[in-house]
Amino acid sequence: xxxxxxxxxxxxxxxxxxxxxxxxxxxxxxxxxxxxxxxxxxxxxxxxxxxxxxxxxxxxxxxxxxxxxxxxxxxxxxxxxxxxxxxxxxxxxxxxxxxxxxxxxxxxxxxxxxxxxxxxxxxxxxxxxxxxxxxxxxxxxxxxxxxxxxxxxxxxxxxxxxxxxxxxxxxxxxxxxxxxxxxxxxxxxxxxxxxxxxxxxxxxxxxxxxxxxxxxxxxxxxxxxxxxxxxxxxxxxxxxx
Amino acid sequence: xxxxxxxxxxxxxxxxxxxxxxxxxxxxxxxxxxxxxxxxxxxxxxxxxxxxxxxxxxxxxxxxxxxxxxxxxxxxxxxxxxxxxxxxxxxxxxxxxxxxxxxxxxxxxxxxxxxxxxxxxxxxxxxxxxxxxxxxxx
Numbered sequence: 001x002x003x004x005x006x007x008x009x010x011x012x013x014x015x016x017x018x019x020x021x022x023x024x025x026x027x028x029x030x031x032x033x034x035x036x037x038x039x040x041x042x043x044x045x046x047x048x049x050x051x052x053x054x055x056x057x058x059x060x061x062x063x064x065x066x067x068x069x070x071x072x073x074x075x076x077x078x079x080x081x082x083x084x085x086x087x088x089x090x091x092x093x094x095x096x097x098x099x100x101x102x103x104x105x106x107x108x109x110x111x112x113x114x115x116x117x118x119x120x121x122x123x124x125x126x127x128x129x130x131x132x133x134x135x136x137x138x139x140x141x142x143x144x145x146x147x148x149x150x151x152x153x154x155x156x157x158x159x160x161x162x163x164x165x166x167x168x169x170x171x172x173x174x175x176x177x178x179x180x181x182x183x184x185x186x187x188x189x190x191x192x193x194x195x196x197x198x199x200x201x202x203x204x205x206x207x208x209x210x211x212x213x214x215x216x217x218x219x220x221x222x223x224x225x226x227x228x229x230x231x232x233x234x235x236x237x238x239x240x241x
Numbered sequence: 242x243x244x245x246x247x248x249x250x251x252x253x254x255x256x257x258x259x260x261x262x263x264x265x266x267x268x269x270x271x272x273x274x275x276x277x278x279x280x281x282x283x284x285x286x287x288x289x290x291x292x293x294x295x296x297x298x299x300x301x302x303x304x305x306x307x308x309x310x311x312x313x314x315x316x317x318x319x320x321x322x323x324x325x326x327x328x329x330x331x332x333x334x335x336x337x338x339x340x341x342x343x344x345x346x347x348x349x350x351x352x353x354x355x356x357x358x359x360x361x362x363x364x365x366x367x368x369x370x371x372x373x374x375x376x377x378x379x
Contacts (some may be wrong), residue, residue: 015253016283017264026255030347045255047313050288050320075285082289110268112348 008042009088009131010063014076015046020104021070021093024120027112028093029068031124037131046076049083054179058168060084062181062212064134068127070094089130096126171230174222182212187234197232205231246280247326247368247377248303252314253284258343259331260308262357265349266331267306269361275368278377287317298323302377304364305329326376327367334360 011029016022033041042063048056059065060080066089067077080087097104100122108116169183186208195201205227206220215223251267254260271279286294298318305314305328315328335341335356343353371377 013253013255014283014285015255016285017251017253017267017281018283022283022285026253027347029255043255045253045260045311045313046285047253047288047317048311051311051313051316073286073289073291075283075289075291079285079288110265110272 008040008063009037009134010059010065011041011043011068011127011131012046012060012065012076012080012087013043013068014070014074016070016075018109019070020106020109021097023109023112024097024104024116024123025068025070025076025093027117027120028123028127031120032127032131036124036128040131040135046079049079054168054170057083058179058181060087064088066091066127066130066134068093068123088134091123091127091130093123096123171226173219173226180209180213183209183230184234187231190231191235191238197228197235201231202228244297244301246301247275247278247371248298248301249279249281249306249364249368250284250287250298250303250314250318251281251306252308252312254308254346256346257309258346258353259335261346261349262331262343262353262360263306263308263314265353265357266329266360266364269357270364270368274361274365278368278372284314284317287321287323290321295321295323300324302326302371304367306360306364307331326371327364329360329364329367331356331360334363 011032013025013029014022015026029043033043044056044059061084065080065085065087067074067080067087068091069076070093072094074090074092077087077090097119102119105116107113112120167183167185168179168181170177170179171183186205190201190205195204202224206215206224209215209223209227249267249270251263252260254264267281271281282294282297287298298321301324303318303323303325305318305325307314307328308331312328312330315325318325338356338359341352341356341359343356344350345353349357
């Protein structure tokens with residue numbers, strides 16, 4: 001298999017700086033990333049959908065994504081679906097806390113006290129449950145990493161997808177420019193395995209590409225031909241280098 | 242929401258300690274240092290093209306604070322046609338006070354708080370300059 005970012009569940013928080021719920025959305029996903037489901041989750045800053053590049057915009061096409069929104073505007077869900085792909089799940093912080101009978105404190109917008117951390121933990125458990133529903137986890141909702149205490153649980157190496165971008169290429173398929181995830185990684189894998197154009201590689205390339213991309217049935221022959229063409233150019237470039 | 246205030250918009254900083262510092266600096270300005278003169282709005286609203294949010298950044302001087310080289314806050318304000326008065330980067334402040342290296346991401350640690358405070362003072366000075374020059378008038 002090509003060397004690619006590990007397939008995990010993507011978590012997108014609205015992060016709403018104006019709202020207590022925005023802060024809770026952000027802290028809750030950090031808890032899931034670092035404490036509850038560190039092996040199964042990754043995140044991306046929502047504003048990167050606009051400020052970033054095509055790698056960021058491919059995020060939700062590569063990772064099944066849960067949007068964690070603070071209010072009815074649902075910026076996280078809408079941004080993900082507008083710029084990337086439909087989400088696999090949504091957690092609405094405001095409605096969930098209302099259902100729990102939890103009253104928010106304005107001071108939590110900037111800093112969580114002990115009670116605020118407890119609320120964030122409950123949200124994190126709800127998000128982790130959705131993660132489990134997607135990945136089919138065998139775990140319960142107990143954290144897998146113990147914390148030092150409120151405000152001290154945050155490591156700095158939890159997966160952030162802006163540092164491990166989903167690799168995207170654009171190629172012409174039957175007159176349409178299409179984005180394909182992982183194409184260069186697949187080409188590199190084939191090249192290093194000694195596979196060269198002319199070996200009838202089209203079908204093998206197509207099967208590898210389809211692991212990471214959805215190709216409409218009617219475009220399969222054209223995609224196979226485009227992959228053979230692009231791989232020939234890739235190999236020519238490598239041999240010149 | 243007061244529509245005569247200078248807007249201070251931080252990056253959403255969900256993945257990096259400098260993002261956390263950018264947000265803490267923003268809160269220090271709008272809640273402690275210049276609460277009478279400044280306000281914030283959700284960066285995600287700008288990303289989504291919310292009309293009310295776009296109208297606010299177009300009508301009011303806006304200061305951005307970014308935590309990483311992607312410069313999301315600045316890029317989103319500029320993409321919204323905002324009235325960008327100044328753009329700060331956490332890394333620029335950090336280079337002057339390298340002993341203040343933040344480690345935590347979700348909530349600031351002591352170094353993050355101190356770094357954010359230094360940056361917040363710089364932002365507050367820019368707010369004062371905009372007042373003094375009349376650039377904060379609509």
